[in-house]
Amino acid sequence: MTNNDRGLSITLFRYIFTEAAFSFLVAFLFFFFIFFINQLLLMAEEILSKRVPFNQVMLLLLYSLPAIVAMAAPFAALVGILMAIGRLSSDNEVLVLLASGFSYKALYLPVIVLGLGISLLSFIANDILLPIGTLEFGKLYRKILIASPALELESNTVKRFKDTMIITGEASGKNIDHVIIVDRTSDGERRIIIAKYAELRINQIYGNFTINLYNSFMQTFKDSNPMDYDYVRSKLLQYSISQNSLSQVFGSLGPREMSSADVWKEIKKKQNIINNKIENKQMSLFEIVLSMENILRQGDIEQPNRDKLYQKASLFNKEVNSLKDIIEDRNLKLYKLEFYKKFSIPFGALSFVFLAIPLGLFARKSGQTVGFGFGLLIAVVYWALLIGGQTLGSRLGYSPFWAMWLPNIMAIVIGTLLGLERIRQ
Template sequence: MRRRVHATLWKYVGKEFLLSFIVAFLFFFIIFFINQLLLMAEDILSKKAPVGDVVRLVLYATPAIVAMSFPFGSLVGALMATGRLASDNELLVMRASGVSRPAIMAPFIVLGVAFSLVSFVMNDYFLPLGTINYGKLYRKLITTAPALELKPYSVKRYRDTTIVMGAMEGGVMMDVVILDTTKDGKSRVISAGRASLVDRGDSSGVISMMLDDVFVQESDPGKPERFEYSTADRMEYNILLTSFSDFSSGVSPREMSSVDVASAIRKKQSILDGRLAARAAELDEKRSALLAEYLTRSRTGSGVDGSLTRLVPLKQAHESLSAKPLKDRSLDIYRLEYYKKFSIPAGALCFVFLAFPLGARARKSGKAVGFGLGLLVAVAYWGLLIGGQTLGLRTGFDSFLAMWAPNILVLVVAAPFLIPRGSS
């Protein structure tokens, strides 16, 4: 009989939580979706990119939106559901009927686990897939709509390259001037009557610019009075995708699953360990050289000035090497991304432990109070997440703590509310 009562109760409470979650999830999804559209409107739509391709870009960005909406939807949904049950005195009736607090909370935990799993799948599989396809499509858009990156009558600077643009007719750029530096350090000026971008379709991370009616002038900064020039009907000029927007010629951790990121971390850590071991051996060598020189000078009784002349440079070389930090920043980036793939989905479950006791304290307008409180907690959580990531990137702060600190803080705050009060 008790099992049947619990099953009925769990269905009722679970349905209440699920309905509130759907409302909260749609709210956050729409907020993040509109934000994505505004970013694209500024970056892509305003430059007259094809509407169909823009829709696909939005579709590829959807997994990231869904992955972030699940934890916040779980938080606000749990607060709204519990607040409604508490304000209508249904929680009080359940407790008075002998139903324990853990039994009432069980559906919230089960659904919290389910939301975490869905968010993890989005984060670990669909997000990398969407990011890869987003990059491929944007690369294609650059070649079909150069205005995304190259505007008419403008100057665009990429690292050590400057491109001066003339008029633009369709996908063809007119009167292009390129200022760059050759591999041997010579200054180079390339002018072309026409230019167009070409995507080779490979994964080399390079986009080619086909130049027509080309004039090239090279000069050595060390010999300003001399220069070389050449002409050509056609020339292919390659531009790294790393120069365009946020592209990278390699695969970023955001485009990898957690298993692949973990494997990459092990490889990078192994390389870093090898570098650390090599530096330790070099330090031992310099220390031995310093000690040997000191013993030699002591035995021969050399003068103070002569000894200092030999010993001070050796000591300074040792101190300079030991003080020089040896770290791999990319390793920190990979670790942050790895822990983020787990911490964000886990937030959907952690929020349940905070939302249930807080929502149970509502007396009036439970859903409205839960919604407002949920928004405040969501903003604070988001700020902590961004702050932790920034701290991990800039200061080398522990990657695990940087990404898991918001969840840990949520559980710490929830703990006092979850501990049963002793009877007086």
């Protein structure tokens, strides 16, 4: 390759890369605006209506940005690249490129580099910035919650604070009609409290709030013997919730808010616990089988031994079902789904490259408009496949890897086939 050819290739690379990057930026601003407005509406419904200070609302929005960026980038890559390639194709620039002696490699290479860069940036936002933003969001939300507990106790809602569940009726400010509280006492007894009317009281010094329950009824009982219970009626009952209990709302991170390394550590830890449970359960099954074998070896299948055999068989079936539940641990599957999701969504931008280029090449006129429309349609289908895969993985035992990566693999396979067909033509 001569210096002139090399220089022309670099110029062409920059041109296509710049065109695709600009279209990506336009699409990214569109998706960012959509997700940002959605977050703002949620804030308006949950926080702004409770007269939370404006600066705190802005901070909450700031801490929400990593999640918005992580979600907007892959879809913006799809729509942006479709728009860019569609314009190049409809303006016959791709035809000129091929007629000048360049191959489709000159078109694919800069767009693949762009897609890889977008995927890496999206992964960083999802794996590093998102956990940090979530932690800060939780800290600020707890601070707001301590100052205004009515923010959490809204009309007709069910809220959990550690071991406490509060069910509310209609709420107006700090006054609530028809409250039900389910919790446990310090002795481990189950407690149910029903009140016709409740009023919130805030203690800023100790960082907790008290619910004054009027015309209340309280019943306590043990789980082992629910028929043995105590109850009391009261005109006024004070129920306090501490700051530590409030912190449980955001106190522990789920897999979505963790980094991929932390999620993988949790998966390993949970897998070891499950493996130990499986070994213990297998030993229990082995002992049951041995005891059944001893009964059968006695050769005496009269009524006493027959009853023992039936009992052992029933216990064996229960242990087998229990073993299946341990193996199909739903919590572990959720962690695995989130682990693979942390990679599949960011690198969806790269997989979309292989689909967007051949689809954009089929554009004949109004390439950007057609690319934008096709991009939105594919984004909806992709998101539906992700949700469907997550449902199959968490409820029906479908492989977490395939549940999260199948949409990307489909995009690459379909895009590669379309690309080969386009090259053949």
